[in-house]
Every structure is written in C-alpha cells, then in structure tokens.
Amino acid sequence: MDDVSKTFIDDLQVDGMFHCVAIRSRIRRGTIREIKIPELPPDVVLIQAADLPGDNHISIGGTELPVLAETNVEHPGQAIALLCGEDEFQLQRLAEEVEIQYDRGDPFSLTREFKIDQERYTRTLTTGNVAAAFEKAFQIAEGEYKYEPAGQAPVSPAGAFAMADSKSVYIATPTRWAFHVRNSVADLLGIDRERVVVKCTRTSRMDTDCLWYPSMTAAQTAVATAICGKPVRMIATAREKELLFTRRAGCIISHKTALNKSGKITAMQIQIISESGAFGIFAAEHLDRLCLAAPGYYAVKAVRIDGIHITTSAPPANIHDGIGFDGGFFALEIHASRLAELHDEDPSAWRLQNLLPERNLTVTKTRAGSTPQRKLIESVIDISDFCRKYSANEIQKKRRQPSAPIPERVRGIGMATCFHGGGFISDSKANAASATVKLSSESQLSILTSSAAVPVSSAGMYIDSASRILSVDPAAVQIEPTDTSVTPDSGPAVLSRNVTIVSRLIAACCQAIQKQRFRAPLPMEISRNRHGGRGRRWDVENFKGVPFSPLSWASCVAEIELNTVTYRIDIRGLWISLNLGSVLDERTAAAIVENELLDAFRMCCGYSCAMDPKIQFFQKSGASPAALSGLTSNVFLPALVSALSQATGAYFDSLPISKALFFEYMET
Amino acid sequence: MTVTFTLNGKQVTIDTIPGKRLADVLKEDFALPATRPGCYAGVCGTCAVIVNGELAHSCLIPAFAIQDAEVLTGEGLEGTREFDEILSGFEHAGYRPCANCRQSKLLTAYVLLTLNPNPERANIDEWFADQKCSCSSLTDIYKAIDYIVLHRRSASRGRK
Numbered sequence: 001m002d003d004v005s006k007t008f009i010d011d012l013q014v015d016g017m018f019h020c021v022a023i024r025s026r027i028r029r030g031t032i033r034e035i036k037i038p039e040l041p042p043d044v045v046l047i048q049a050a051d052l053p054g055d056n057h058i059s060i061g062g063t064e065l066p067v068l069a070e071t072n073v074e075h076p077g078q079a080i081a082l083l084c085g086e087d088e089f090q091l092q093r094l095a096e097e098v099e100i101q102y103d104r105g106d107p108f109s110l111t112r113e114f115k116i117d118q119e120r121y122t123r124t125l126t127t128g129n130v131a132a133a134f135e136k137a138f139q140i141a142e143g144e145y146k147y148e149p150a151g152q153a154p155v156s157p158a159g160a161f162a163m164a165d166s167k168s169v170y171i172a173t174p175t176r177w178a179f180h181v182r183n184s185v186a187d188l189l190g191i192d193r194e195r196v197v198v199k200c201t202r203t204s205r206m207d208t209d210c211l212w213y214p215s216m217t218a219a220q221t222a223v224a225t226a227i228c229g230k231p232v233r234m235i236a237t238a239r240e241k242e243l244l245f246t247r248r249a250g251c252i253i254s255h256k257t258a259l260n261k262s263g264k265i266t267a268m269q270i271q272i273i274s275e276s277g278a279f280g281i282f283a284a285e286h287l288d289r290l291c292l293a294a295p296g297y298y299a300v301k302a303v304r305i306d307g308i309h310i311t312t313s314a315p316p317a318n319i320h321d322g323i324g325f326d327g328g329f330f331a332l333e334i335h336a337s338r339l340a341e342l343h344d345e346d347p348s349a350w351r352l353q354n355l356l357p358e359r360n361l362t363v364t365k366t367r368a369g370s371t372p373q374r375k376l377i378e379s380v381i382d383i384s385d386f387c388r389k390y391s392a393n394e395i396q397k398k399r400r401q402p403s404a405p406i407p408e409r410v411r412g413i414g415m416a417t418c419f420h421g422g423g424f425i426s427d428s429k430a431n432a433a434s435a436t437v438k439l440s441s442e443s444q445l446s447i448l449t450s451s452a453a454v455p456v457s458s459a460g461m462y463i464d465s466a467s468r469i470l471s472v473d474p475a476a477v478q479i480e481p482t483d484t485s486v487t488p489d490s491g492p493a494v495l496s497r498n499v500t501i502v503s504r505l506i507a508a509c510c511q512a513i514q515k516q517r518f519r520a521p522l523p524m525e526i527s528r529n530r531h532g533g534r535g536r537r538w539d540v541e542n543f544k545g546v547p548f549s550p551l552s553w554a555s556c557v558a559e560i561e562l563n564t565v566t567y568r569i570d571i572r573g574l575w576i577s578l579n580l581g582s583v584l585d586e587r588t589a590a591a592i593v594e595n596e597l598l599d600a601f602r603m604c605c606g607y608s609c610a611m612d613p614k615i616q617f618f619q620k621s622g623a624s625p626a627a628l629s630g631l632t633s634n635v636f637l638p639a640l641v642s643a644l645s646q647a648t649g650a651y652f653d654s655l656p657i658s659k660a661l662f663f664e665y666m667e668t
Numbered sequence: 669m670t671v672t673f674t675l676n677g678k679q680v681t682i683d684t685i686p687g688k689r690l691a692d693v694l695k696e697d698f699a700l701p702a703t704r705p706g707c708y709a710g711v712c713g714t715c716a717v718i719v720n721g722e723l724a725h726s727c728l729i730p731a732f733a734i735q736d737a738e739v740l741t742g743e744g745l746e747g748t749r750e751f752d753e754i755l756s757g758f759e760h761a762g763y764r765p766c767a768n769c770r771q772s773k774l775l776t777a778y779v780l781l782t783l784n785p786n787p788e789r790a791n792i793d794e795w796f797a798d799q800k801c802s803c804s805s806l807t808d809i810y811k812a813i814d815y816i817v818l819h820r821r822s823a824s825r826g827r828k
Contacts, residue, residue, distance in 0.1 A: 006767075008701075008704070008767075008768070011701055152800065153707060153711075153712075154706070155706040155707070155712045155714055155768055155769065155800060155801040156704070156706060156714075156766075156768040156801075157704075157706070202767060202768075203768070204766045204767075204768040204769065204801055204803055237708075238706075238707045238708040238709055241707070242707075587762065590805065590807070591804060591805035591807070591808065594805040594806060594807060595802040595804075595805060598802065598806070599802055608797050610789070610790065610793040
C-alpha cells in the first residue's frame with residue numbers, strides 16, 4: 001500500500017479485495033434476543049462479537065465503545081455483526097435480510113427527568129455566597145435553554161481499508177487521529193502497536209470531525225482481514241453517514257440570575273444537563289467546557305454551577321470544534337439579552353455594564369490574558385448601528401396591538417459575545433504532540449506531522465508559516481503524507497489543536513533550523529514535542545488555572561427579517577468582530593468564518609440563506625494564533641435567536657428552530 | 669440491460685443493471701473518478717454532471733434513464749475554451765475547491781455561465797446552494813464568476 005494521501009477511500013481497491021458491510025441495530029435501545037441470518041453463499045463470511053480475537057471494544061473519550069454488540073444495543077446504527085465478501089451489493093442485500101429480534105428497552109433521552117442509570121459525570125463549582133446574593137437581589141430572572149444541534153453528513157467518503165502481511169497490518173482511512181486508529185487496531189488484534197501502519201486517505205474540509213468512527217471501522221476491517229485472509233474495505237453508506245456522523249453533543253441549561261437595582265448581575269445559579277449520545281463519549285470534556293462557558297465573561301461574584309453529563313440512546317457524538325462552548329454561550333447570551341430587556345435596557349449597553357473589569361474568568365478566578373471583549377462589542381455595535389436599529393424595532397414591536405394580526409414581515413436585531421479555546425481541558429494527555437521538520441541539502445523543506453491531512457486547510461497554514469520563518473518559496477515546502485510509521489504522533493486534529501499546538505511546534509522547529517542553517521551542515525532535522533500535562537497552569541481537578549492559552553474572542557450582531565406567513569428568516573445584515581491573537585492567513589480565516597455562518601444557519605433553520613457578513617479581525621502583533629473553528633457559529637447562533645425573539649416578540653429558547661416551533665411559539 | 673448513450677461526445681454502450689446509479693456507472697464502468705457521489709440522495713451536490721445540457725445529480729439517475737442521453741463530465745469539457753476560462757477564473761480569484769467537489773463546482777459555473785452570461789449575486793447563490801461542500805467561501809465564488817464574466821466580455825470585444 002503506497003501513498004494513499006491523494007486517494008479517496010472509496011477509490012482504493014486492490015485485487016482480491018473483500019467488501020465489508022455492517023449489520024446495524026434498527027432500534028434505539030434493547031437486548032438482542034435472536035439473530036436470524038439468511039442462508040449465506042459459501043464465499044460470504046459472517047463475523048460476530050464472539051469471533052473477535054481481543055477485547056471487544058475501542059477506548060476513546062474516557063469510555064469504551066463495543067466493536068460489535070454482544071447482547072445489548074445502546075443506539076440505532078450500532079454494529080452487531082459484519083458480512084464480508086466479494087460482491088458489495090450482494091452483502092448489502094443479505095444484510096437487509098437479516099432479522100434481529102430484540103427485547104426493547106426504554107430509550108434514554110436528553111431530559112430533566114433522566115434516569116439514574118444515565119448519569120456519567122458530574123461537576124459542581126461554587127464561588128462566593130450565592131444564597132446571600134439571591135436573598136438581597138432586587139430582581140431574579142430565570143430561563144431554560146435547550147440546545148440539540150445536528151451537524152452535516154460528510155460530503156467525502158468515510159470508511160476504512162485493511163490488509164495484512166506476515167509482518168504488519170496496514171490500514172487506510174480518512175481520520176483526524178491516525179495514532180488512535182493504530183492503537184485501537186493493535187489492541188483489538190492483540191499485537192504490538194508498531195506492527196500496525198495507518199495511512200490517511202484524502203478527504204474534504206471538516207468532513208470527518210467524528211473521531212470514533214474511523215477507529216471503529218478500522219478495527220472492524222482489521223478483524224475482517226485477519227479472519228478472511230483478504231484485504232477488506234468498508235465504506236459508510238449514505239444512511240450510515242446521516243446516522244453516525246451528524247450527531248453533536250447537546251444540553252439543557254437553566255439560568256437563575258440575581259440582579260441589583262441598576263441591572264448588574266450579583267449572582268448566578270446554573271444547572272447543566274449535557275449529553276453526547278451512547279456510552280458518554282467525551283463526557284468530561286463536554287461538561288467541563290460547558291461549565292467554563294456558562295457564566296461567560298460577566299462580572300459576577302457569586303456563582304454556583306451544577307453539571308451532570310448523561311448518556312442517551314443516540315449514536316456517540318462527534319467532538320466538533322467549539323464543543324461545550326456552543327451550548328454554554330447559546331444559553332448565556334440569549335439569557336443576557338432577556339435580562340437586558342427585563343431591565344428595559346439596550347442589550348449592548350447592558351453587556352458593557354456587566355463585563356468583567358478585571359482580567360479574570362469568572363469560574364476559574366484566574367487571569368485570562370489580554371481581554372479584548374469590550375473593544376469587540378464596541379466595534380460591532382458601531383459598524384452595525386445596533387443601538388438605533390434595536391430601539392426602532394422595539395418601538396415597532398410595542399406599537400403592535402395585541403389583537404391585531406402580526407405584520408407579514410417583521411424585523412429583529414440581536415447580539416452576542418463569546419470566547420473560545422483550543423485543545424482539551426479534561427484530559428491533558430490528549431494535548432501531547434510532536435512534529436518534525438527536515439531541511440535537505442537541496443533546500444527542500446519537509447514537515448512531518450500526523451495532523452496535516454484533516455482539516456485540509458491545516459497543510460496550507462503549516463506551509464505558509466514555515467516558508468515565512470525560513471524565507472523559502474512555499475513551493476519548496478512539502479507536507480509528508482500521514483503515515484504512523486513515518487510521521488510523529490501529533491495527536492487528534494480536533495478542537496483547533498492544529499492551530500494552537502501543532503502549528504506552534506512546527507514554527508519552533510523552523511526557528512531552530514533558522515538559527516542553525518548557516519552554521520551546521522545540511523541535511524538538518526529538528527523535532528519538537530509538547531508534553532500532555534498543562535503543569536501548574538491548569539488544574540483540572542479543582543478547575544483552577546489557565547484552561548486555554550491563548551483565548552479567542554468574538555462579538556456578533558445579526559439583523560433578520562421574518563416572513564410571518566412562510567416563517568422564513570432572511571439575514572439583512574451580519575457583523576462579526578474577532579480577536580484571534582495573530583491571524584496566520586486572513587483570507588483562509590475569512591473563508592472559515594463565512595462557511596461556518598452558512599453551516600450554522602442551515603443547522604439552526606434547516607435551509608440556506610444568502611448572507612454578506614462584514615468580518616473584522618483584530619490582531620496583536622507577536623501574539624500566538626488562537627482557535628477559530630467553532631467560534632463563529634458559537635457567537636452567531638445566540639445573536640440570530642435573539643434577533644428572532646425581538647422580531648416576533650416570542651422568546652425562542654431552543655435550537656434547532658423548526659417551522660412547527662414557530663407556529664407553537666407565535667400562536668401561544 | 670444494455671444502455672447506449674453519449675458520454676463526453678462519444679457514443680458508448682454498457683451492459684448493466686437498470687437501477688445502477690449514473691454516478692456509479694461513470695466511476696466503475698468508465699473510470700471517471702472526478703464524479704464523486706457523496707450522499708446518494710441528491711443533497712451534497714458533489715456528483716453533478718451535465719445531462720442533456722442540464723446540471724443533474726448523477727447519484728439520482730438510474731442507468732435505464734440515460735438511454736440515448738448526452739452526458740458530459742468535467743473530463744469531457746477539459747481543453748474547451750469555455751472550461752479553460754472557468755479554470756483560469758477560479759485560479760485568478762484564488763478559489764480552490766477541494767478534490768471532492770472540484771468537478772461539480774466547475775460544472776455548476778459552466779452551466780450557470782452558459783445559461784446566464786452575466787449572473788447576479790442571487791443567481792450565483794441559487795446555483796451554488798446545491799453545493800454543500802464548504803471547502804471554500806462564497807465570496808471567492810463571486811470573485812471567480814465576476815472575473816470570468818469580465819474576461820469573456822473583454823475577449824468578445826477583442827474578437828469584434
């Protein structure tokens with residue numbers, strides 16, 4: 001298996017290859033009573049849990065996912081058995097003919113009335129005297145917000161290919177975590193990890209933010225190749241992509257806020273119920289991020305957060321960029337707009353009044369570095385003419401007679417502000433990374449990292465950075481294809497780690513080469529490593545310290561027009577200001593922002609809408625680049641929903657927004 | 669069943685099952701890898717081809733439906749002046765779609781500019797709304813289309 005980095009997984013074929021099709025659960029939760037398999041042709045191989053050579057699971061995100069279900073199924077689409085053979089269509093037909101009888105169990109859902117069996121992880125944080133602050137409060141406001149987003153099914157193919165010889169097992173798959181794939185396969189087969197070689201195939205931008213699926217399919221195809229003695233390929237069907245790749249972690253957040261006479265927050269009491277599907281994948285990461293985002297960047301001395309992460313009977317969620325911050329800021333910023341309205345104040349002025357004056361994050365009580373939030377809010381309200389438009393819309397809304405029919409077109413404007421960080425906060429080991437840069441005697445530069453293939457924009461970022469530091473032509477810089485036998489382990493390419501961790505390691509390698517290149521002989525090879533522990537800077541147990549360095553910040557204003565007959569939302573204006581430390585490539589960053597806005601709108605409303613966003617980047621020369629992916633949608637969605645609430649006069653407090661939801665809110 | 673149709677200007681005949689999707693026919697029977705079926709549901713748009721002059725999702729077209737049809741893929745348009753203009757427009761605007769959606773976006777631009785040589789923003793939005801791969805920004809698509817329109821206008825003035 002040579003270089004597969006230019007090949008999509010569904011184009012990868014070898015002579016004598018078997019296909020593999022999974023027989024999947026069609027119910028949400030239950031116990032398998034009987035599996036009736038149709039008569040199989042002699043060349044078709046059936047693989048069940050009992051046939052697996054090692055432990056029947058892969059370990060990921062603080063939990064274990066079964067490779068094949070034994071007796072219990074925990075979510076729809078969970079693999080129960082595998083069919084392998086030469087003819088893919090025949091296998092699919094046979095898989096459809098398999099009858100599985102279940103004893104159905106009650107499915108677990110995201111609800112306040114969850115069962116004790118669902119509880120996976122808890123986090124309680126308290127700062128200040130919350131009870132006393134609520135006793136003295138002039139006003140107390142409460143709100144409950146439900147965030148259940150769905151991502152987009154990947155456009156490019158997903159799956160895995162496995163083949164073996166006497167020495168090694170070779171895997172090809174589009175993955176963001178090649179070394180996790182390697183370790184999962186080796187552990188399942190019970191062989192030395194060095195004997196498994198994983199190569200990353202071609203993919204599209206942001207297509208595979210699902211970390212567990214490539215490792216799972218690689219493990220399944222590796223077992224199939226070991227049992228069948230043939231190369232095996234497994235490709236996700238359209239239905240599998242829709243079911244297994246679109247899951248995003250959700251939450252219900254209840255805010256109870258105490259305000260003094262002048263509208264300043266004096267205390268917050270926040271309850272969080274979060275979920276990431278079956279098995280509680282990345283439970284701690286999701287909940288910890290939610291806890292960090294829930295009180296936001298507001299000046300409040302007394303805060304209590306009670307968080308519980310539960311399992312649900314849904315496929316395991318992806319660890320998308322911005323996980324946790326999305327639900328946390330969605331609830332907080334919509335709640336903040338309501339608090340401003342309750343106090344009859346402009347939401348921008350209310351926010352500026354309540355922003356933290358000192359450089360501390362509320363919950364962690366530690367310095368957050370440079371905090372440009374005030375500047376971002378002021379810039380975005382200035383360029384959008386927010387205050388005038390907000391007041392005009394409020395007057396229009398108040399003039400409407402309650403008995404009169406609502407006009408066919410109504411307008412609203414909303415704003416939100418948030419921060420964001422890259423890398424893991426619950427598992428510091430997952431932040432370990434290595435990168436290597438080689439300079440040949442012909443002045444060709446090679447970058448070796450396992451985090452270059454996905455997302456595809458990373459490769460361009462590394463090349464630009466290296467060519468700038470070493471003053472070499474970008475054409476002379478090459479990214480080596482991801483191959484676990486050649487490239488160092490750079491960790492999972494999620495949560496903006498490529499920007500905040502791997503790009504810094506590559507820059508450090510290049511700077512070291514720059515210092516030595518005219519003194520030491522070529523070729524030259526420099527490696528840099530980042531150890532997993534955040535040392536004294538972040539104490540995950542006590543939730544104290546600096547969780548992210550640096551933070552990125554954004555403020556957004558969204559102006560909408562709603563057709564009250566068709567319930568269609570049109571974006572009239574969109575303004576977004578971002579501070580990302582230093583921006584490595586402004587054009588690529590702007591493209592990421594634009595695409596995130598389109599994707600977020602589609603995720604929220606279910607259809608596309610033209611928008612012409614005005615994007616402003618605030619930079620600080622010499623600052624480290626901060627996380628971008630996820631920041632835009634996290635700040636846009638609460639601004640959009642706040643605008644919708646102003647337009648309709650109804651309080652929208654959940655996502656996604658369906659037309660049925662419009663009907664329900666506006667009729668009641 | 670036997671299906672005869674015109675593929676990239678050449679008449680071809682295949683022996684296939686009637687329900688096989690055109691996307692799979694192009695990929696498996698003719699080794700044309702640029703057509704990339706992603707969702708098999710007409711959603712992602714990456715399998716776009718031109719059938720009888722219209723942009724179509726090849727993942728939704730069964731083999732029996734292409735009898736006597738004219739099918740055009742990116743490979744068939746390569747080397748034509750119109751296609752080269754689109755390629756250079758993309759390049760000039762810095763618009764670089766990923767390998768997965770490149771052909772479908774090129775074909776979308778080709779059909780759009782054939783039917784409407786001077787498209788408005790709304791036309792571009794409408795045509796590219798079917799392209800769900802978010803590897804590149806709409807702003808860059810506008811720039812690319814604007815460049816191609818200007819280039820064609822000045823070239824036609826030059827020819828006159």
